[in-house]
Amino acid sequence: MNGEIVVAPFVCNDDGCDCDHVHQGIVSHGYSTQAEVSEVATSPDGLVLACRSHLDFSQWAAIVDNPAELDMLAADLIDAMGETANHHPIGTVLRMMFDHRASRWRYTTVT
Numbered sequence: 001m002n003g004e005i006v007v008a009p010f011v012c013n014d015d016g017c018d019c020d021h022v023h024q025g026i027v028s029h030g031y032s033t034q035a036e037v038s039e040v041a042t043s044p045d046g047l048v049l050a051c052r053s054h055l056d057f058s059q060w061a062a063i064v065d066n067p068a069e070l071d072m073l074a075a076d077l078i079d080a081m082g083e084t085a086n087h088h089p090i091g092t093v094l095r096m097m098f099d100h101r102a103s104r105w106r107y108t109t110v111t
Contacts, residue, residue, distance in 0.1 A: 007077040020098035026054040
């Protein structure tokens with residue numbers, strides 16, 4: 001969805017999965033290969049709550065031992081996206097790719 005907050009998905013080891021170059025929308029649960037940096041009118045707590053709800057529908061929910069871990073993961077995912085966005089001007093479109101060697105997401109500017 002245009003304007004939707006996206007977060008990094010669970011990255012598996014399946015070479016044919018493509019989960020290593022997409023992010024998921026926290027409302028639609030859809031995937032995108034690009035994200036646009038923008039301001040949002042939602043509080044950080046509201047974003048974490050929406051992300052936590054999103055995680056209940058994701059593969060993350062199946063791999064955690066304690067539901068409280070999903071609360072922490074939601075906060076970490078929102079913090080990570082905020083930190084990424086803070087490095088770019090509003091309107092910047094980013095393409096994401098998971099760097100398997102470094103075990104971290106890397107972002108390149110599209111526009």
